[in-house]
Amino acid sequence: MSNRNHAATAASFKFVLIVAAVLALTGCVLVIFGCAFEAQSQLDLLRASGPAAVDAYLAHVDSHQLSFAAFMLESVTGHCYAYGAFLQGVGFWFVFVLSPLSVALLIAVRWLAARDRNVNLRLRFAAAH
Template sequence: MSNRFSVVAALMSALAAIGCALVIYGCLLEQQFQLHLLQTSGIAGLDAYLAKVASHQLSFASFMVESLSGDGYARSAFVQGVGFWLVFVLTPVAALISACALAVRNRTISRLRLVAAH
């Protein structure tokens, strides 16, 4: 039982770690894009881009939905959104499914033991 739990916990940790890495990579990608914009278009181009980003503020849930729908303002927002989906949606859902599967399995084993004892 504990061996299976440790495998499930390791898989959930890996899924969350990949999501965190994608969020961090998305932030680094955004900084690289801004630096490139500064080098090619100067301060005026960067200020125009930052004004567009500032006017495009969304709630966290809206940002996550927009990141997957393709309506995001930058590729880096897409990468960050995928990372947030992994961390805040897929990891908890996978953990819940695994916990339910383990609980059903344990209940079935307990019932089989009771039947065998009678």
């Protein structure tokens, strides 16, 4: 592999990492904002209705414990009981689904493009013989 091809491969690998990192970072920020929104909502409930209302809310949320995959699905469909669940769920989708999926797709596209170049190169050499 020539230095030019190696540099192009390294640059595209950096691009894949940057895309994945941006998506994962966006997801982490959304999860943190979801947690902050949940805490703020509980504080507002405490100020408006008192500790008994917060305890009732937390008991209601705790009674609907879901697996992680079910939480991710229910949060984006709007069926979770926690206030900040939507933002947290979208953040988890970014981190655990979109980021790895983008890496897989970018690597597949890069591999297919390299494969196509190799096939075209072989065909050119075959035609020259």
